[in-house]
Amino acid sequence: MKLRFQITKEKEIRFISHLEYVRTIGRAIRRAKLPAAYSQGFNPHMKYSLASALGVGVVSYAEFVELELTEPVHPLEAAEALQKALPRGIRVLAVDAVDNSAPALMSVAGGAEYRVTLPWTGDIAPAVEAFNRAEAVFFEKQAPKAKEKVRRIDVKFYISELSAVQREKETELHFHCRITRDGSMKAVDLLNTLNEQYGLQLPVEKADIERMDLYRVDEMGNKWPMLDTLFEQG
Amino acid sequence: MNKELAINMLAAVKKPARYTGGEFGSIFKEEAEVRIALAFPDVYEVGMSYLGFKILYHLVNKMEGIAAERAYAPWIDMEQLMRERNIVLTTLETKKALCECDLVGFTLQYELSYTNILNMLDLGGVSVLAAERGDEEPFVVVGGPCVFNPEPLADVIDFAILGEGEEALPEVLTCYRNWKREGKPGGRQEFLHRAVRIPGVYVPSFYDVTYNEDFTIKAVTPNTPDAPATVTKRVVADLNNVDFPTAPVVPFGEIVHDRIMLEMFRGCSRGCRFCHAGMVYRPVRERRPEVLRELAHKQVDNTGYEEISLVSLSTADYSCLGPFLDTMIADFKDRKVSVSLPSLRIDAFSVDVAKKVQAVRKSGLTFAPEAGSQRMRDVINKGVTEEDLLHAVSAAFANGWKKVKLYFMIGLPGETDEDVLAIARLAKKVQWKFKEITGKGGCQVTISASSFVPKPYTAFQWAPQDTLEEIRRKQGLLIEATRVKNITFQYHDGKTSIMEGVFARGDRRLGKALYLAWQRGQRFDGWADVFDFERWQQVLQDCGLDPDFYNHRVRGDQEVFPWEHLQPAVNRAFLASEYKKAKQGLLTADCRQGHCNGCGVCQRLGVPVMDWSGRAYDASKEKGFVSLAEKMADGDNQGYSAATQRPGLPKEGGEAE
Structure with a gap:
């Protein structure tokens, strides 16, 4: 079973690099004690990935992380545990459970919505x-x-x-x-x-760029959310 | 006051995450009665790796109404943008400018970070010179290993805390809070007069320094009755009774030591004669294995780190290391947390340990023989023979390692060219050993040789340091001697060692040079790409100071040193005798082997060596055990004899009771 989370990268941490963001999520998953799957071998790696690399400095409300598990967990409970283990500036917005065989999340993304504020x-x-x-x-x-x-x-x-x-x-x-x-x-x-x-x-260098959403697009041009289950921190 | 680091500033600098804070585990206390900035005079990645500040951050933030926040030196790119836009240096948590804090605490880890202290104060809106600081400005306090000679910074700092901060810093902060609550009566001076009564607190302005005609020290005398003639360092008697961080800040980016740092013990009793840490952190006090185990579990839970480093000055000397390692590895195997050691001892036991912790990755092993010839190793009291080293590398090669890194120093007192060349010979012998054991060639040996800098409170505090020409000549000898296949020789330019030497054994007269060097743009002197030796030389000359006076002069037996009123509690007579023995090539055994060498630390501090050997890591065997600390609490302080006595249990393998 794989879990997919929609998470944010907000103003406080917009300047951490993609690699730093990935490491931060990995450590949060460990702190949350989710039953993550690891690769085999002498140097095992946690099986998780982020859907896309966001530019440094860009705020996003639509980042996606996919995590392979060794045993099933309740998605909402997992989302809650993860939320507690994340630093300021990263929130969990939605969560879904999918089969291990599900296609890569990014391959289904059809569009993104942006807001850019300039002085x-x-x-x-x-x-x-x-x-x-x-x-x-x-x-x-x-x-x-x-x-x-x-x-x-x-x-x-x-x-x-x-x-x-x-x-x-x-x-x-x-x-x-x-x-x-x-x-x-x-x-x-x-x-x-x-x-x-x-x-x-x-003034391009002063642009405050925010990715507001990422979504699927069907043949008719209709927009659909990437994940179905919204998560609201309880 | 402009504090905002705008988007285009952060987008323009290297590693912007250095400046934005908000890491998991950082503590935000918006409302606090007293706020101290723990300011590290180097970049974020270096400062965040410093265990001392992790401890104090955790400890101070547990105090109600008192906040500790972090500040680091902005790298040159960011400093330039900040100065162009008049932006003040703030803490990472609640973004308080340094001048808005009640105290700014710097750690003195390295002499070449001193210019950064001046620069950070200036960027933080704090007057750089203590004498110019107004009543509303923070107090500038320093600690750390170089605090045993902070004299070059005497004009900059308000006070220093000598030794370990776990008990002393809360006492200082409480004293400050009381003074603040009373409405700061008597201004800055009164607070300093109150603080100086706390043991371990040193206020430089309370002492007058007089010089002889040759500029050696005549005397350092208190100018107020409150100040003691000598200030002795603080130590924590029993590390098991003080707080250790359980949820340290987890950085976003990679820092220098990006892992859990579990402090096994403090102090080292091996007595290497060049080693500053080995003298100023005495006595050895171990944490109990069960305390360490609990701390490790909490840290893994709270940080998500994948590696635990068992840190100390010499972790292989931890008395219960074998069984403790087994416990740790078993505890964390399923959680995919590895265990590592920062350094190895030169023996087969250490290779065994390395085998356990490294499991499979046979990347390379590092040993530190420190000197190439037996004669020099005896001079420095390393207590290691060539046979020990070859034995250790044999064990390593037999277990599959193919690469060895060897650490040495050049420029040690009394060193000859023969001693220098012995370094290359030793490396070759290691290669031959590989051939002998594996029947194959191709063993990679890396030699790293640093230039020795004599430090205060070591046996070599009297010794002249090699000149730059001499360092370069010796490096040249080694470059020639290591033009061999598969041997790599690493070294640094000797210029930084010269300036490190000047400040290590410097006096108050250096204060004006430090100030002038900073004004002329010196900072990050420890970074070779930024360090400007020629500018430093000019500064010293303009201040009428001669670097040779500090580095190359032979100091007399009777010479009074600038740091003698600041005491890590090591007897001068002991150091003098060690220097004499060094010249004769005589060894001094580790006092943990049972014989007190009379360094004076245990007796003067009333704190014994604490060693848990003989106690298996098994709660059932702990019954009836009385630790030395408990004995002392019962009034059973036998001073001298207690200090050298083990906790009264049979040695490893024996049964407790």
Whole structure:
């Protein structure tokens, strides 16, 4: 039996790296004394994994951890034990039990919802309107390792629509980003695209990026939650 | 006061998790009557690995109304951003600026972290010089091993606590709370006058230092009747009676010692003549196996760590190590928690221990012969022969190990080129042994040779340190002699050892150099990539100070040292006799073998050696056992004889009663 948890990575700990986050979850599982399965061999490893690697600095309300167990436990009880063993900034939001043979969680993810808050007060409306109207908006992304390699992506394939709310001191963007089997795009690259294509000067390095949700998408385009059982700490 | 580390700052620095806190097990006391920052003068990963602060954090936070919080030195990238934006250094818990705390406590682990202390105070909004601190500013207190000569920091610190903090720090905090409740009568001075009555507390400003014409010390004399002529360190008589952390903070990222640290005992009685820790942490006091076992279980439950390190100055010397290890391994096997030892003794028993704890991964074993020739090993009283080492590596090779790392020092007093070259020869003999045992070649031997720095309160406190040229020449000899297949030679540039030496045996005159060096940008001197030797040399010159005076001078028998009013309770006569014996190559046996060598610690502190040998790790055999501490509590303090007496039980294998 495998347990799947939807957990958060909130403001307090947004700057811990993915590896640090993974280690933290592993130790929390040990503290929670869940009957975790271990690999065989002389250097046994706990059989748990995280669905996706989140960028350092990004807040998320939709991280997923999958844990293989040696004996069945009640999912809600497991969620409660895990919650007690987690540091501030990580909460358990949902839990499900699945068969060991269930497909990898990430392979079923179809999209993510983002909120980006920027300390910027210029007029964003024309750029949002132009972006939403455009057929295609291209962004050239340098591959991180090979400098000469440039990947040209159509942002509109991933993000079809943007909306913005502007307040006295800040601008808030909302959008959904498609996830395919071949990958997705980063929220920060949308900001870079807006700056490049529409001459904005959004302070990208100060962007407060939050992944609000991750969901499945069926053939009809309907969105479904990744896990069925909501967990509320009792 | 701006405290916020903005998103773009954290995104721009290396390892941002160093600065954000919130780790599992951290303790937040928003409301506290007294708040102390436990400030470690190095980066987070180093500071978080320090057991002393884990203990004090746990202990102080148990006190009602008193909060202990952590602070670390920001790395250079973060400091630059903080200074550009005028951001103050805060604690990780409730984000109090250091200047908003009641006390700021630094640990003196290493002489080359002193500039970081000045820098952290400055970043934390605290006046760097004690004399300039106002009534509303915190008190700056220091502890740790280098506290037995804090004189170079005399201008910076308000006071120091000598020795172990478990009892002394709560006494100081209680004293502070009372003074604060009374409305801080008499200002800073009055608190210091109250604190100095607590045994172990040293207030540098209460002492005047006079110098001879050659700048050696004439006298250090109290300038107030409250201050004792000498301050003696504090020790905990029975470690089984003091709190040890059961739920330490678990960091997000990897720290230097990323595991449970179970402190087996304090002190070491082996008496290596170069070893500062071996002198200042005496006497040996062991924790009882059943206490350790309980602590281990609680820590595993509360941290989720996968490894327990059994720490002490020499864990293989723990009297019940064999049976205790078996218990630990059995207890934690199913929970996938491994047990490790930080160091091994050079004997077959240790290889046996390594076999038990390492189970399968035969990565490599590390031994510390410390010196290459028998003559030098006798000089330093290492008490280990070449035969012992070859015996130990034979056992290791027979059990499947293929790699050996050997630790040495160069620059030990009286060392000749022959002694230096003996290091390379020993490494080759280890390789031959491998061939002899396994019939194969290819044994990897790594030699690590550090440059010896004489420390106060060791037999070598009188000895001159090698010059930089001499260190480099000797390193050159070894580089040549180790141009052999499968031998790797590791060493550090001698420059840092020179500055370490200056501060280790330094005096108050160094205070202005420290201040000037910090002003000119020195920090993280222990980090080779940041350390700037030329700048330090210029600073010393500008202050009219000569590093050779501290390092290369032969100190006379009668010379008064700058640290003599601060006592770890080791007799000067004992150290002098050890230095004399060193020159003659005579050994001094471990006092736990039954013969007191007269170092003076047990008698002067009234605390005996505590050793649990003979007691099998089995509750049924504990009946009728009376520990020395209990004897003492009953008024049966026999001082000298009690100090050297074992708890009165037969040796290993014997039956208790």
